[in-house]
Amino acid sequence: MEDFLFAFLNWDIVTQAWPILWRGFAYTLALSAMTVPLGLAGGVALALLATSGPWWVRLLAAGWTDFFRAIPPLVLLVFLYAGLPFAGIDVGAWGAVALGFLLNTGSYYGEVLRAGIESVPRGQMEAARSTGLTRGQALAHVVLPQAVRNVLPDLVSNTLEVVKLTSIASVVALPELLFQARQAQNATYNATPIVAAAIAYFLLLWPLVRLVSRLENRAMAGR
Amino acid sequence: MTSTAPIIDARGVWKRFGGLAVLKGVDLSVAERELVFVIGPSGSGKSTFLRCLNRLEEPDDGSIQVDGIELLSPKTDINAARRRIGMVFQSFNLYPHMTARQNVMLALRKVLGQNKDQAATVAARALDRVGLAERMDHYPAQLSGGQQQRVAIARAIALEPRVMLFDEPTSALDPELVGGVLNVMRELRQDGMTMVVVSHEMAFAKAAADRVVFMADGQKLEEGPPAQIFEAPQHERTRAFIRQIDRH
Ligand SMILES: Nc1ncnc2c1ncn2[C@@H]1O[C@H](COP(=O)(O)OP(=O)(O)OP(=O)(O)O)[C@@H](O)[C@H]1O
Ligand SMILES: [Mg+2]
Numbered sequence: 001m002e003d004f005l006f007a008f009l010n011w012d013i014v015t016q017a018w019p020i021l022w023r024g025f026a027y028t029l030a031l032s033a034m035t036v037p038l039g040l041a042g043g044v045a046l047a048l049l050a051t052s053g054p055w056w057v058r059l060l061a062a063g064w065t066d067f068f069r070a071i072p073p074l075v076l077l078v079f080l081y082a083g084l085p086f087a088g089i090d091v092g093a094w095g096a097v098a099l100g101f102l103l104n105t106g107s108y109y110g111e112v113l114r115a116g117i118e119s120v121p122r123g124q125m126e127a128a129r130s131t132g133l134t135r136g137q138a139l140a141h142v143v144l145p146q147a148v149r150n151v152l153p154d155l156v157s158n159t160l161e162v163v164k165l166t167s168i169a170s171v172v173a174l175p176e177l178l179f180q181a182r183q184a185q186n187a188t189y190n191a192t193p194i195v196a197a198a199i200a201y202f203l204l205l206w207p208l209v210r211l212v213s214r215l216e217n218r219a220m221a222g223r
Numbered sequence: 224m225t226s227t228a229p230i231i232d233a234r235g236v237w238k239r240f241g242g243l244a245v246l247k248g249v250d251l252s253v254a255e256r257e258l259v260f261v262i263g264p265s266g267s268g269k270s271t272f273l274r275c276l277n278r279l280e281e282p283d284d285g286s287i288q289v290d291g292i293e294l295l296s297p298k299t300d301i302n303a304a305r306r307r308i309g310m311v312f313q314s315f316n317l318y319p320h321m322t323a324r325q326n327v328m329l330a331l332r333k334v335l336g337q338n339k340d341q342a343a344t345v346a347a348r349a350l351d352r353v354g355l356a357e358r359m360d361h362y363p364a365q366l367s368g369g370q371q372q373r374v375a376i377a378r379a380i381a382l383e384p385r386v387m388l389f390d391e392p393t394s395a396l397d398p399e400l401v402g403g404v405l406n407v408m409r410e411l412r413q414d415g416m417t418m419v420v421v422s423h424e425m426a427f428a429k430a431a432a433d434r435v436v437f438m439a440d441g442q443k444l445e446e447g448p449p450a451q452i453f454e455a456p457q458h459e460r461t462r463a464f465i466r467q468i469d470r471h
Binding site: 121126134140146149 | 308322
């Protein structure tokens with residue numbers, strides 16, 4: 001027991017590693033603040049293409065979505081970061097993360113939002129168009145708000161996964177929470193920083209987990 | 224009534240879905256302030272034709288003029304044209320995430336460019352006209368079917384259209400709610416609105432329609448004053464159809 005506490009829940013180590021962990025946490029927040037909006041923007045674009053483009057655009061959007069959902073995000077990120085330079089394209093660590101999440105996360109959000117858009121009855125678009133709204137206005141004010149509401153639990157749930165997934169940025173040496181925790185672990189020869197990082201993730205994400213449950217319950221009750 | 228050009232003039236309208244010809248050269252011309260009833264068996268193309276009149280459905284051939292606008296011309300701004308053509312659907316199609324008033328306000332703001340206060344005032348007036356002044360801030364789910372359909376009518380008339388198209392406006396309603404919607408339609412007619420109504424409300428047609436059009440198999444089989452179509456139809460198809468709905 002003594003050994004366990006020493007290796008995993010060592011208060012001295014926590015105080016020692018605190019500043020570096022805190023910086024990592026800030027990076028994780030910054031990465032999330034970048035990747036979630038990027039993914040959402042990509043997702044909205046994909047979902048719109050997949051539901052309202054001409055047939056070949058729909059097909060292309062569907063193929064794109066499938067492709068980037070099948071590629072492991074870690075492989076994608078390493079390719080963008082370490083592979084592209086061989087073609088003379090160096091997007092850097094931030095660029096690789098941004099692009100990787102746009103492609104991967106965008107496809108997941110896109111799939112969720114596509115289902116949302118398809119859950120809105122066709123008559124909604126028709127009613128809006130019959131009053132003179134353009135397709136874009138009808139989508140923005142009538143279809144998308146209902147689509148988002150219909151798939152809100154899935155959207156939040158996906159966001160949860162995106163925040164967790166930012167830890168792969170450690171592979172391209174972005175000093176986010178996991179990266180910093182490993183640094184601290186190596187410096188202190190102690191696993192406590194990793195445990196501390198896990199607790200930090202938990203505290204960050206637990207409210208979102210609760211939110212998903214509540215939304216799911218509400219959706220069940222509304223049915 | 225002066226004999227001016229018709230406000231709706233549809234000629235030779237064809238529509239195919241895949242290989243199936245659903246409209247086979249339908250003509251219809253409607254005078255200002257006229258109320259035209261369209262009846263016919265299920266699948267005869269009534270809804271499709273009505274939806275061609277505001278180009279929710281794109282005809283394959285023919286020409287349609289509404290209020291002087293060539294609806295099918297590629298140069299026509301269809302969104303501008305549609306403000307003059309109100310449509311009411313069988314299933315109401317209210318926006319469920321907006322209150323009754325917000326439902327009416329959306330196009331006032333986005334299409335007519337009114338500011339929030341203007342739109343709120345105009346919407347309130349339109350909802351008052353359909354007898355729903357007290358229910359303005361209710362969401363569709365908090366309204367009865369009849370009330371929802373009246374909100375849908377308010378949403379259309381708030382834009383001050385020149386013509387109104389109704390596709391079976393009462394057939395999704397419980398019988399006791401039909402009257403309220405028909406009353407609103409009657410008042411619209413008294414105010415001089417031009418209306419094309421697809422419906423099987425025979426009593427209403429007899430009392431309010433100027434003309435009844437009978438459609439079968441994608442064609443206009445015959446038309447005339449309600450008394451003629453209901454009491455002395457020319458075609459056997461029409462006679463059989465009238466007999467059948469009279470029984471209900
Ligand atoms: N979007 C579509 N795609 C394919 N076929 C269609 C489509 N819309 C209508 N049809 C077909 O066109 C025909 C006419 O349909 P329409 O809805 O105009 O008939 P209707 O006279 O309004 O019938 P009802 O009284 O049942 O409403 C039907 O055979 C229908 O199946
Ligand atoms: Mg119909």
